[in-house]
Amino acid sequence: MSASCGTAGCPTAGCGSGTQAPTGPVPLALTSRPGALPATAARGPWFHLVEGCPPLVFLVERSAVFEVEPGFAAALHASDPEAVAQLASVRDVVEAPGHPPEGLRELGPLPAPRAISLNVAQSCNLACSYCYADEGRFGGAARRMPLAVARRAVDELLRTALPGEAVLVGFIGGEPLLNRAVVHDTVAYATARAASCSVGVGFSITTNGTLVRAVDVALFRANPFTVTVSVDGGVQTHDRHRHRRNGSGSWHSVIERLHPLLDEPGRCLVSARATVTRDDLDIARRVRDLAAAGFREVGVSPARTGPDPRVLLVGEDWAEYLRGLVAAAEAEIVRLRRDGTRGGWLFSNLGTAMTEIHRGTARPLPCGAAYGYLSVDVDGAYSTCHRTVGDPRFLVGAPAAPSAPARRRFLAPRLVDRQEPCRSCWARYLCGGGCHAEVVQAGRDNGNCDLIRGWLDYCLGRYPALRGEFPELFNPTPAKVATS
Amino acid sequence: MTDDQASEQPMVNRIFPRNLTAEAAYNVLGNPPSTRPESGVANCFPGLEYDHRNLDCRFFPGLEVVYVAQGAALGVRIRNVDPGENILVRPPAEYVSIAQALRPQLRALSARLSAATPWFVSALEQSGKRIELVDDTGADLDGVTAWRLIRSLRPGPVTLLVTPRPAPPAQPPGQPVPSDQPPQTVRLDGWRRSYTDPQTGVLDPTYQPGELTQSLCSPWTHDFRDCSCTYWAANHPDIVFPAVPRAERTQPSGAPTEASEQIRINWLRDPDVAEVHGQALPSQPDNRPFEASYFQINQRWQDLSIVLEGRETEGSYVPRSAARDQAVPFSTSDELRGRIVQLAGLEHLVTLLYLYALFSVISPAQAQERGAGRWPTLADDVTFARNVLLEVATGEMQHLRWANHLLWGLAEAIGHPFEPAVVPPALVLPAPPGGDGRPAQLAPLTLDTLALFVDIERSSAYIDGQYARVTATLRQPGYPPHLYQLASNIAEEGEEHFLHFRDLQRLLSPYGEKDPVYLRSVRPGDPAQPEIGAALDAYRHILTLLETGYQLGDRQNQKALAEARTAMFALQSRAEQLAQQGHGIPFFAPWQ
Incomplete structure (x- = not known):
């Protein structure tokens, strides 16, 4: 299972939620609330033209990509009624009965959570300037999760899993390795418990890497782990913001400690997740430096919310950030041509977007938060995701008691068709509406939405040629995914 | 939308699915996966993907024919006439005028068809050549022979002559059929159908799903039992040894210890009577009454056992050698x-x-x-x-x-x-x-x-x-x-x-x-006796030839082996003669 939340348009690559939003229509609930949408609301655009050579048409509700002749594209662009009518006849085939698009607009029955993250250490040894987690404390006191709480959360996760299914247990913080004993114990416990009920189990951890020891390396190698390392780029880029409490940089420590794991990852997949701040938007260089340090997968996310407003992206930054993303994507394509595709995608933002476009993913929510994925705080209470731990607005369950009604209350109004300005956006079912935590904190701004649309436009335009050039990257067999 | 339609309607804009959802939902031009060679029931036996004759049953637009090779009325019988067939209504450009003329011809023929009077194709004309579907004696060609001639038609204009054949009236054998009503031959000017689209390779849509494979063997069903095991497209086991229950101890070779597991059984046995009638009988007809019925095969083919090393398997397969190799x-x-x-x-x-x-x-x-x-x-x-x-x-x-080969290989490997x-x-x-x-x-x-x-x-x-x-x-x-x-x-x-x-x-x-x-x-003969001595000499000579022969890789040595073989046949005859006189060859004598 990828560490990325898997939304094509999500600017937060590898946000660590470790689970995916519902792919395709959410099962239709008969108990929907018809009044939830204003009756006068016109439906959003149902197709989107991607200019280029050849031009493409994107049918929104099935995320279906068609290549069209330039004359047809021009006619569609000019809203020529005949051309639109012809495209509508294609849409009627694509969205034929059996693929009810209504599922995108109503929240069906919620699945039992299949992924949890355990906030095992509500504290951190670093003091990064942009950390959303407030040095791991999430606004509270520094604390660690007791063993019993972790085990109970695993029990609860497995209680609803059926034989043959797979679950994911993630470790987050703060810095989860500050509570090493609980991480190790929980892996052993969950492995044994899952085996006893014929359930597959995978693990993920989001770490700053500075505390990784040989025993941890052995643990990651021996288990199906996705290890996401928060590392921002080369030494100067990284140390600018990721520093210890005494102000010293952490890059050398991270690389030195991860070196054995990067060299021989065993069963685990090690990926880097870089936070991009407004003072350095050269994404391609970050990716290149992290690849040189030994990472085989690198994703970037912009700093949007955090304690230090000076580093957060605003206004014009988004256009620059998009240029950075595109440059990094172009560099990735050059790299694939030069080095071949054996290692898969290095730049995971591009890989995720391409995979989702290829599959034609259409989702009404941005990620799996509160849907198939929940986060557990040190006391065992459930939050919608790892970014909202400790915030009562996102609480969806008391210790050992995740609440389906609370999850539904949280999700139902957040379906992308009930969001503004999402409902009139062509990219709504690829984007899903954006990170709940960020939207609640910072709202949606045009700059950020333009970034997502621009990125998707770029990826859609690139997709047909890349699929032709590197078919193996679109093969359904994942090449380097660590699963059980 | 097909290319055909696209060429007819130039105003239609072309659109190509590019990602999976587009491909899955959109009608992609092409033949179904079951038409690919790798999907054939007989992908190891090319030629069983579809029945070619079925293509030629519609070789002529508007007609469906059947090739009759058995029975009284042989030849190419007309089964159905369809003047409204799509290809006649919207013919390819080069056949527009032919199609216009053909449709009334077909309508006229259609009106005359009746169950009592079958119509047959009596002659073909193409490029100025004419083939009558009769042999030298004037008798109608059988369906298979006629089919071969029709297969030889090239795509392009074709003229058919079709003739009604009234059922012969019941009369004593040996008397000529009265011919007071000469058959009225009908001429049909058309063309030989293109079976696939020349641009896309897509099969002509006239062929219905299943039509091209309808006369093939039915895998896993009736034919599976009825075709003899030497023909079936993928051969199946016939007589096998029963599975050894998993927990049972086997001999070091892996072979079972129980005599009951050394009885040969019929792999296709009827599971309901297998207990009563365990052992397979010597011939296929003998075994037939105790074999699974069609119904049972259809219902339970997946229960037929996997056979490895001649033995049915239960549970996990453990190679015999695994047991044997437990030796030190x-x-x-x-x-x-x-x-x-x-x-x-x-x-x-x-x-x-x-x-x-x-x-x-x-x-x-x-x-x-x-x-x-x-x-x-x-x-x-x-x-x-x-x-x-x-x-x-x-x-x-x-x-x-x-054993000598082992020694030789060993010597090679370790350089001795x-x-x-x-x-x-x-x-x-x-x-x-x-x-x-x-x-x-x-x-x-x-x-x-x-x-x-x-x-x-x-x-x-x-x-x-x-x-x-x-x-x-x-x-x-x-x-x-x-x-x-x-x-x-x-x-x-x-x-x-x-x-x-x-x-x-x-x-x-x-x-x-x-x-x-x-x-x-028979008693061991006395080596002192000349006949016995000569037999022993022959035996020793064979051994010398073998020793020479086992020095592998040398042409002389192969020659020695051939000589040894000849000498063995000679010794066999000699031994037979001696035995008739009551003498066995005392093979041990040279070594005692």
Whole structure:
């Protein structure tokens, strides 16, 4: 299972939620609330033209990509009624009965959570300037999760899993390795418990890497782990913001400690997740430096919310950030041509977007938060995701008691068709509406939405040629995914 | 939308699905996956993907014909006429005018069709050539022959002559059919259909799903039973050994210990009567009543057992060799070599035992005389006995050669000079489990002797078990893999030999222990006698030739082996003559 939340348009690559939003229509609930949408609301655009050579048409509700002749594209662009009518006849085939698009607009029955993250250490040894987690404390006191709480959360996760299914247990913080004993114990416990009920189990951890020891390396190698390392780029880029409490940089420590794991990852997949701040938007260089340090997968996310407003992206930054993303994507394509595709995608933002476009993913929510994925705080209470731990607005369950009604209350109004300005956006079912935590904190701004649309436009335009050039990257067999 | 439509309607804009959701939901131009060669029921037997004749049943637009090759009215019968067929309504550009003229012709024909009077194609015309569908005598060609002619038509304009054939009135045979109503031939000007779209390769949509495969075998159903096992597109097992229950202990070779697991059973047996009628019968017709019915095959084909190494499997398959290789490997290649030399001697010994026993059995001709009246099957039984003994003895000779091949391969691998191990034969039978070794004796084929042979060939007891440590050693890294394979083959053939002798035991036991009627009175001859001495010389000469021959890789050596083979045939005749005089060849004499 990828560490990325898997939304094509999500600017937060590898946000660590470790689970995916519902792919395709959410099962239709008969108990929907018809009044939830204003009756006068016109439906959003149902197709989107991607200019280029050849031009493409994107049918929104099935995320279906068609290549069209330039004359047809021009006619569609000019809203020529005949051309639109012809495209509508294609849409009627694509969205034929059996693929009810209504599922995108109503929240069906919620699945039992299949992924949890355990906030095992509500504290951190670093003091990064942009950390959303407030040095791991999430606004509270520094604390660690007791063993019993972790085990109970695993029990609860497995209680609803059926034989043959797979679950994911993630470790987050703060810095989860500050509570090493609980991480190790929980892996052993969950492995044994899952085996006893014929359930597959995978693990993920989001770490700053500075505390990784040989025993941890052995643990990651021996288990199906996705290890996401928060590392921002080369030494100067990284140390600018990721520093210890005494102000010293952490890059050398991270690389030195991860070196054995990067060299021989065993069963685990090690990926880097870089936070991009407004003072350095050269994404391609970050990716290149992290690849040189030994990472085989690198994703970037912009700093949007955090304690230090000076580093957060605003206004014009988004256009620059998009240029950075595109440059990094172009560099990735050059790299694939030069080095071949054996290692898969290095730049995971591009890989995720391409995979989702290829599959034609259409989702009404941005990620799996509160849907198939929940986060557990040190006391065992459930939050919608790892970014909202400790915030009562996102609480969806008391210790050992995740609440389906609370999850539904949280999700139902957040379906992308009930969001503004999402409902009139062509990219709504690829984007899903954006990170709940960020939207609640910072709202949606045009700059950020333009970034997502621009990125998707770029990826859609690139997709047909890349699929032709590197078919193996679109093969359904994942090449380097660590699963059980 | 097809290309055809696109070319007709130039205003339509073309649109191509590019990602999976677009591809999945959109009608993509092409033939269904079942038309690909790799989807054929017979992907190992090309030609069974579809029935080509079905294409030619619609070779002419608006007509559907059937090729009749059996019965009274032979030829190309018209089954259906459809003047409104799509291709006639919207014909390809080059056939527009032909189609316009053809449709009224077809309508007229359609009006005249009736069940009582079948119509047949009587002649074809293309490019100025005309073929009448009759043979030299004027008789109608049968459907298969006519079909071949129709297959030879090229795409392009074709004219057909179709003729009604009234059913012959009932009348005494031998009298000519009255011809007062000459058939009215109808002429149809059309073209031979293009079976696929020239641009896309897509099959003409006139063909309905299933139409092209409708006359093929039905895999896993009726044909699976009824086609004989030598034809079926993917051969299936026929007579097999039953599965060994998982927990059961097997002999070191992996062979089962229970006699009931050595009974041959019919793989396609009716599961409901299998308990009652376990053993397979000698012929397919005999077995048929006890085989699964069509219904059972259709319902339960997935229960048919997987057969490996001739035996049905239950649960996980454990290779026989896995059991055998539990033996302790030799620690040095010298030890290994020593054991193979020993085994070569043993193969030599049992060859002699079996050959001696072979010549102690009367000839089928003698059996005819002796058995007359009292023992009606004696001749068959001795034929079987002699064949089994000769076959097994030949098998052991082969093993002797393989043992030498092992030695040669071993010498190559470790860089030692190769020395053949042909002589001397072992003179002592190794100890069976829990027993002692005992001196070998040449003996006629009494039931006691046969019991010993069964023991010798029973896995683990004598020879087979002796190979266990050899295969275990050869399996280790450092030895050439083909040597392991060769040694395994020797060990596995023992089981066949065992079964042969077991069958022979069953066959001969009715003849009794004392002076059985199938035996000659044969005693080992005196080497001093000239005839016996000459036979022993011939035997020794064969051994010398073999030693020379086993020096592999040399043309002279191959020649020596060929000579040895000739000499063996000569010795066989000589031994047969001596045996008729009551003398067995004292094969051990040169070594005692």
